[in-house]
Amino acid sequence: MTSRRLVLANGLHCHLYHQPDARDAAALVRVRAGSLDEPDRWPGLAHLLEHLLFCGSERFKENDRLMPWVQQQGGQVNATTQLSSSAFFFQLPARALAQGVQRLSDMITAPLLSQQAIMQEIAVIDAEFQLLRHHADTLSEAALVDTLGEPFQRFRVGNAAAFGDNVTLLQAALRHFHHRYYRANGIELWLQGPQSLDELAQIAEHFISPKPAKDLAVHVLPTALVDDVQLQLPGDENFWISLRLTGDESLLRDNVTLLSVFWLDEAPGSLLAVLREAGLCDMLHGQWLWQDAQHGWLALRFSAAKISAEQARRIEDLFWQHLKAIGASNAVQKQHYAQLARQDFARLAPLEQLRGRALGFAPAESVPAHFTEFVAGLVQVPCTRLLTQQQLLNAERVETQGFTLLCQKGLPPCLASQSTGAFNFYPLSQSVDLPALPPVAMKLPRFSAHQHVETLLLRPAFYHTLSDQRAQAYQARLRPVLAALRHAGGSGSWQQKQGVWQLVLNLPVSDTSALMTVHSALKALHEEGQFKPVASAQTIVIRQLLAALPTQLIAPVADGDWLAAWCGHQAPLHQRVAHLLSDFSPGLATHAQPPRLQRGITSVSCQGSDQSLLLFIPLPQADDINLASLRALSLLLEPRFFQRLRVDQQIGYVVSARYQRVADVDGLLLALQSPQIPWRVLLGHCKRFMREMIAEVASVTPQTLAAWQATLLEQCDPKDNAEAATQGLRQQQGLPNLNRNAVASLTLTSIQQLHTRLLRERRRWRIVVAIEKL
Structure with missing residues (x-):
């Protein structure tokens, strides 16, 4: 670039x-x-x-x-x-x-x-x-900003x-x-x-803008030390460390972006790994609370189900120990983490890259010149701490920025002796013993690579979902595997894509490292263990419903089959991985069973009092032509749904209608969230909108259809190997894909007929509504 x-x-x-x-x-x-x-x-x-x-x-x-x-x-x-x-x-x-x-x-x-x-x-x-007013992250940020005094309050x-x-x-x-x-x-x-x-x-x-203004206000971020704060909030508990930095904006970003790669690493010996092993926190997130030409206010949030004041002090002590260890890391290690930052950034979508450059974290071309001095100087910068607790005994009501907070000044002192973290950085010099290859090879479908990398995709069989408990347990086991893969020159993820949890391994050039990664990943998925309850997400209600939708549409199964696919050029490595897969106990599916879709209305317990609804309308006949018609229909419905219900009728804060694939099922997804309108009324608005669109669909011109086809043609090709593997598996097992022939065959009649059928077959609709968790 x-x-x-x-x-x-x-x-x-x-x-x-x-x-x-x-x-x-x-x-x-x-x-x-x-x-x-x-x-x-x-x-x-x-x-x-x-x-x-x-x-x-x-x-x-x-x-x-x-x-x-x-x-x-x-x-x-x-x-x-x-x-x-x-x-x-x-x-x-x-x-x-x-x-x-x-x-x-x-x-x-x-x-x-x-x-x-x-x-x-x-x-x-x-x-x-x-x-x-009830959003945990917003209230936490308000509590931090309140420490700055006027005019920030x-x-x-x-x-x-x-x-x-x-x-x-x-x-x-x-x-x-x-x-x-x-x-x-x-x-x-x-x-x-x-x-x-x-x-x-x-x-x-061609970007026209008015002539420069004579004066623009300049705000100064206070740098004086202020009291630490405790904040009463429901849900997961968080410990925030905020650092007020001074220096050129680009230099601050370069240094902090590199630091964030050290902080967010999940490999053995990393800060997160040490904190997790000690049972102190599960996740770490960093964000800018303030940026200008000469200042930055950085916040780090450590999250867990429970964090006591003593645990918060231990987290902070290990954080400063780790920071000192970063400063002492050698030049090769610093360069290695800088390279990871560039690789991570390159994988982002164009918009996320621009947001990183303008508003967040974007890597420099190399290790910043005075990175070691910058790290050493952080111990001297003004620092504020915030600890959220589910219950505080002596909380005081604080009105700030329009929000009501239950706060308590200060953090209790930590009386326990502090442990020393065993931190290490990569690359490491260590010998690797290759796993023995089983004599039998599983059938591993191989598809043309879209990227110059060998990729293994592993996911549940089509129309199979995983319970949240099982998915989160796999995530915990796979974290060190994926982190080690990243340090070896590859990349990988265990994440939910279109309502399906999938493991993607973009393997390193070294065959030895590649085989060790696959072996370790399969071992992690094999491990026996107790699946712990999953805490409710601290996010808006509609997102909690979206997270619940896949298992509300298709009930999870305990021991279902899986799918594996390979995208790449190296036939010998493909064959050796096929041998490794013969030890994968769940078994690999060879064909797709018809989906058992749950229908009707169901409620999901959520954190938050807003009325919220998801209406999922499955594609009645799953083939390429109908999928193309559905995608075109969504291009018509999305802006009109927003205009009518968000702008004209002011239903609420969240208003969305779009095409969505959920647990391998293609359909239309309508989403509404309102602070006061009951969900039954929201559902009525959705039904009325779909009926009113009959005339709109009938009035589509051939020119509009041609524009839709041009848009859809650009979405036919896969963006990466994982998407190419998924498309290949879908085609192999008779599931619809968006393809050029289907898009070229689109007609106004096929779109109209599909819309009519979606309306007529309302018994197939799946409606998920939120009820407030007590």
């Missing part, structure tokens, strides 16, 4: 990235204005403006504005408002990048800000605020009460805020795609 930076004649700073092998392109705009820039009279104004920019601009209105237009291209679009900046971003097929940037430019610089749209978005933000999210009833006055405030801050010297543009750097520069030249 090559890059270029340029400054347009109007002062706009542009960052261009040529990614020759990409299929999609992405764009991101960062504006140097956020919640702290709002006038005191209008808390939440920046957040409201973020929403309104998507509601139409001078050149692009209705279905031609950025959000519905990107959705019709099969892309994704979103935005975020932070303390001192706002960002807007999208990803779509590369051919459409220029048109997308035109819409992005117009909505950023020439929004309509109509009074009708203002009233609509106030209702949406009010619903969002009601949701955030002011209300920023916005709600109906804060915006008031005088829409004319509010409209004037929005226009003044936009006129002041959305100027060329306050905007940066990132573009990434397969286009050449010259082509990307031409696209950037």
Whole structure:
């Protein structure tokens, strides 16, 4: 990948990235204005403006504005408002990048800000605020930000009460805020795609922005030490360590990105491995709470079912020990982890790479020049600690940023002696004993490689699901295996893809390391052990329902068959892995059994009081033509569902309709979440929408159909070896795939007939609703 930076004649700073092998392109705009820039009279104004920019601009209105237009291209679009900046971003097929940037430019610089749209978005933000009042991560971040004092403690999210009833006055405030801050010297543009750097520069030249502003506010992050805090919250307990850093923005990011690779490593001897072995925490997550040109506020969150104050102190002690060990690591090891950072980043989608560069963690080309000195200096930076507890005896009510927190200052001192962590870094010098190959080889389907790597895919048989307990147990066992694979030059994952847990092993060049990885992974899946209960996710209700949907659609089985597939060029290694698989006890499926779909309405116990519903409509006849018709139909429904229920009727915060494959079953997925509308009413809205779409489907023009076909054709080819292996297995076992012949054969009649059948066969629908966990 090559890059270029340029400054347009109007002062706009542009960052261009040529990614020759990409299929999609992405764009991101960062504006140097956020919640702290709002006038005191209008808390939440920046957040409201973020929403309104998507509601139409001078050149692009209705279905031609950025959000519905990107959705019709099969892309994704979103935005975020932070303390001192706002960002807007999208990803779509590369051919459409220029048109997308035109819409992005117009909505950023020439929004309509109509009074009708203002009233609509106030209702949406009010619903969002009601949701955030009970969101654990939001409340934790609020408790950390509260330690900074004014102006950080002011209300920023916005709600109906804060915006008031005088829409004319509010409209004037929005226009003044936009006129002041959305100027060329306050905007940066990132573009990434397969286009050449010259082509990307031409696209950037068409980004119209107003002349530079004379002055832009500069906010200073306080650096004084403040009290540590305990916060009462339900669910998993978390220990946060936040570090306030000073230095050039790019240097801070380069150093912290490399540090994060050390911190998030899961190999034996890593910080996470030592913490897990000691029973202190399960997961570690890092994020920026604040960034500007000369400062960064970094937060690390250690999570477990229970973390006592004493355990929190032990976590912190091991954290500082590990940091000291990083500083003492040798140059080869530092370079190795820097290479891992670049490899991890290269595997991200274009949009995630741009978000990393603009807002998060993006690796440097090499180890930062003064990395060791940077690490050594962290022990001196201001540090704040936050410990969340399910119950606090002496909690005090604190009102801050519009939220009510139950807090207690300080952390109890740790009286126990601290242990020393046995940390080590890679690469390690050690001999490897190859496993003995069984004499019999299993049939291992082999498909053409899409990437220059040998890949093994292992997953449950089609239409089989795993219980959460079993999947999480496998995850715990596979973590060190996947971490060791990463250090050996490969990559891998155990994750849920389209509702199916799958193991992907992109094997290293060394045959010895490759065979050891497969052997260790199969051993981890063989291990006997107790499957522990899984804690409820601390996330919004609709995401909890989405996580539950696969097993609500197809009940999990205890000892089902599995599938294995190979994508690669090396026949000898493929054959040796086939021998290893003969010891894999679950057995490998050779054909797909018909799915046993659960139907009707069921409830799932969730954390959170919002009303939430998922409606999954399975594809009635599973073949290539019907799948292509379903994918085309979803391109029609997605923007219209959002417009009618989110914008026009203001149902709630989450409104989505899209094609979705769940546990190998293709279908339409409608999702709604509302703070006050009962789920039965939400279901009624879904049914009514599907009926009202009969006329819309009937009015589709041949030109629109051709545009859908162009979009779907670009989605036919697999993105990686794992996807190629899945497509190959589906074709081998008679399951539908999106392919060029089916897309080319699409007709308006086939789409209309499918929509009619989806409506008629309502008994096949699966409806999952949330009930609040007591």
